[in-house]
Amino acid sequence: MTTLTMGGNAPVPAGDLTVIVEWASTPGLDEIDAAAFLLGADGRVSSDADMIFYGQKGDGAVRFERLPGHVPDRDASVFHIKTASLPDRVQRVAFSGTIHGARETGMHFGKIAGLRISVQSAEGAAVAFIPPPASNGETALVIGELYRRDAGWKFKAVGQGFASGLASLASAYGVDVEDAAVASPPPAPQPQPVAPTAPAPAVPPTPKPINLSKVSLTKERPSVSLEKRSDYGDVTVNLNWSRAKTGGLSGLLQRGGGGIDLDLGCLYELTDGSIGCVQALGNSFGRLDREPFVALDSDDRSGASVDGEWMRVNGRYFTNIQRLLVFAFIYDGVPNWARTDGVVTVRVPGEGPVEVRMEEGSNAKRMCAVALIENDAGRMRISREVAYFRGHDDMDTAFGWGLRWKAGSKN
Structure with a gap:
């Protein structure tokens, strides 16, 4: 088995693959929500169906499965992937993890030990990656990705953290995420007569300031x-x-x-x-x-x-x-x-x-x-x-x- 460092990549065997995202049981941690995004060459999904996770488990080329306690004191989510069934438009499959209930519990990836992703074939484990500990309060993490290379597939160790949750991460990949709750709009105010005013002069957009912080x-x-x-x-x-x-x-x-x-x-x-x-x-x-x-x-x-x-x-x-x-x-x-x-x-x-x-x-x-x-x-x-x-x-x-x-x- 090849163990990668951040940014490294390695080929994976042809045929069906199993991608396992696992972590150590941690006090105060409710769940790590793992997801797979089927991405095109532009780095975005073609539809919301290209996000595979606990709420949309898939049944074709990629299928999600939760395996709590698959080994003592460890939890895992598993993605079963039939690479031959992936359409040509899918150039990458990105795997992420987000912390369920992070806002309420104050949990982030810096507090979680033993996070690991591995790719296995019928012959056994092929590639693994252990992301370095996060230190900036990240509650979402793109852990790794499979990507096409020539006639086969390779796996890249990513380990990119974000301080936002699953909704923001999904939106970054082009998934249309609905807010959990939408407040009812207040009643429209009655129009009041106003004196006519001259149109305001057009204001050119303010350019983005240059960031000088090292x-x-x-x-x-x-x-x-x-x-x-x-x-x-x-x-x-x-x-x-x-x-x-x-x-x-x-x-x-x-x-x-x-x-x-x-x-x-x-x-x-x-x-x-x-x-x-x-x-x-x-x-x-x-x-x-x-x-x-x-x-x-x-x-x-x-x-x-x-x-x-x-x-x-x-x-x-x-x-x-x-x-x-x-x-x-x-x-x-x-x-x-x-x-x-x-x-x-x-x-x-x-x-x-x-x-x-x-x-x-x-x-x-x-x-x-x-x-x-x-x-x-x-x-x-x-x-x-x-x-x-x-x-x-x-x-x-x-x-x-x-x-x-x-x-x-x-x-």
Whole structure:
């Protein structure tokens, strides 16, 4: 069985599948309401019937079943899925959990232990994901999703939390949710004669103010979702780190008297299935005006540049991008992640900068997967990864990219 980290994905077996959402019995928790949304390429349902949950259990390609106490001290909801019966319009099946009665009980996902989603076939468990603990009072969670890839299906670990409940989450996927209670309208007031007045001048709409607040992604707050846009503009990704001087303890960061060479790059996956890598190694600097719509500005080999290294993403073509895994790589110099004080900052026009710091790294590993930028049904989601690897191929395997790697160099 493959156990995924947030943002990772893995193929699942062909044929019928069982998706299990389970959690530990928790004092004060009434129920976790699990749901499956059958989504098209636009990330929305085609009708309300495409939401499968306790109130609409389905009877065709996807069927819901509750299994309370299926193992001691644990509860579960199960979705039985006949992938061959899913219509072609269904490109993804998203699985969510919301806390029943959260408003009354004050319960949220930060208080629930043992949340887990797994995908099983007739041969047994295939993929599992344990979302990291939520810390911002989230009462709704998109846990994971199945999505089509070529002739088969893959599972992606999502773990995206929301502070709203099932109604808001369903509405985000295009389900028309009716309010639980609608107050009767008050009687219409009797019209009163009024003196004629001149029409008010048209007032232009107030533009949305620019958000200048910095967002630091941490273990406690691992991701952020931006407002959905058709055009994200010129997105920049910056890698910066401490500049060490020769001699003394700072020499641990250097080789041959020069500064450490910390490289910025990314793995990319486009919505048409194309995959690749943008990095200085092998002179794969990318392109902005056509695929992959990502490009490095330059390669700072000495660390002498005050503002580090830059990579740009053409946000006008964000609909063509599925995901970008931003990484940092120690090309030259003795690995010492703590002393680099490395930070990656993503800047999107109109939004506050989003930063991820590289911490507690293993000095035996020269590669750090720093952040994952994903296209979540048109929304840009940025997630903290900060996972360390010995090289590109190990990182590729962990995130299920599927590239073939060979030794490379810089000219």
